[in-house]
Amino acid sequence: GAGVSQSPRYKVAKRGQDVALRCDPISGHVSLFWYQQALGQGPEFLTYFQNEAQLDKSGLPSDRFFAERPEGSVSTLKIQRTQQEDSAVYLCASSLLGLGLADTQYFGPGTRLTVL
Amino acid sequence: EDKVVQSPLSLVVHEGDTVTLNCSYEVTNFRSLLWYKQEKKAPTFLFMLTSSGIEKKSGRLSSILDKKELFSILNITATQTGDSAVYLCAVGGYGGATNKLIFGTGTLLAVQP
Numbered sequence A: 001g002a003g004v005s006q007s008p009r010y011k012v013a014k015r016g017q018d019v020a021l022r023c024d025p026i027s028g029h030v031s032l033f034w035y036q037q038a039l040g041q042g043p044e045f046l047t048y049f050q051n052e053a054q055l056d057k058s059g060l061p062s063d064r065f066f067a068e069r070p071e072g073s074v075s076t077l078k079i080q081r082t083q084q085e086d087s088a089v090y091l092c093a094s095s096l097l098g099l100g101l102a103d104t105q106y107f108g109p110g111t112r113l114t115v116l
Numbered sequence B: 001e002d003k004v005v006q007s008p009l010s011l012v013v014h015e016g017d018t019v020t021l022n023c024s025y026e027v028t029n030f031r032s033l034l035w036y037k038q039e040k041k042a043p044t045f046l047f048m049l050t051s052s053g054i055e056k057k058s059g060r061l062s063s064i065l066d067k068k069e070l071f072s073i074l075n076i077t078a079t080q081t082g083d084s085a086v087y088l089c090a091v092g093g094y095g096g097a098t099n100k101l102i103f104g105t106g107t108l109l110a111v112q113p
Helices: none
Strands: A005-007 A010-013 A019-024 A031-037 A044-050 A053-056 A065-068 A075-079 A088-095 A111-115 B003-007 B010-014 B019-026 B030-038 B044-049 B056-058 B061-066 B071-076 B085-093 B101-103 B107-112
Touching: A005 A088, A010 A019, A019 A088, A019 A111, A031 A075, A044 A065, A044 A075, A044 B101, A075 A088, B003 B085, B003 B101, B010 B019, B019 B030, B019 B085, B019 B107, B030 B071, B044 B056, B044 B061, B044 B071, B071 B085
Parallel strands: A010 A111, B010 B107
Antiparallel strands: A005 A019, A019 A075, A031 A044, A031 A088, A044 A053, A065 A075, A088 A111, B003 B019, B019 B071, B030 B044, B030 B085, B056 B061, B061 B071, B085 B101, B085 B107
């Protein structure tokens, strides 16, 4: 597609439910990122994929968060047993080049997760 | 610890004014600095800066990087109401198995008619 797409755009979950957020990066982009953005804050890094390899997951806040990109294109961020503090906008970004190269990251519209 | 600090946190101007937004950073092995504009949706890319002293321009927007003093500025001339948004500064560094960006908290710009 022309840009990064994410689904769903909005998700309401009850505390304790599992959620799955999807990201479709720009076709051909090697790198894929997930960020979490709390209200009034800048995005904070969660995890990074180069093709299908998850090279950095240092930003995942707990073991309830899991991400995958099995075929090197679409990615899914899964949050198990959601908590209220998980409420945020989850942004996906992709870039053309791989590790170590200065490159522009293009962002999707985000998924706004609200945990009740 | 790597960090990015933006100032001011918020700014209110009138149409036609010129504004300057600031971004200072501390990052290990600097690679690039990026500016994004965020309205109520995805951050949209404005500029990527990698070299000191070279101004990048796009219409009424321009930006420059000073790698010695570790800061960048984003200028917007002849502001319009459509410029109202949060402007995010982000920095990437070399090293480790990541290409992650570290973001500042943003500057909220409101342009009044």
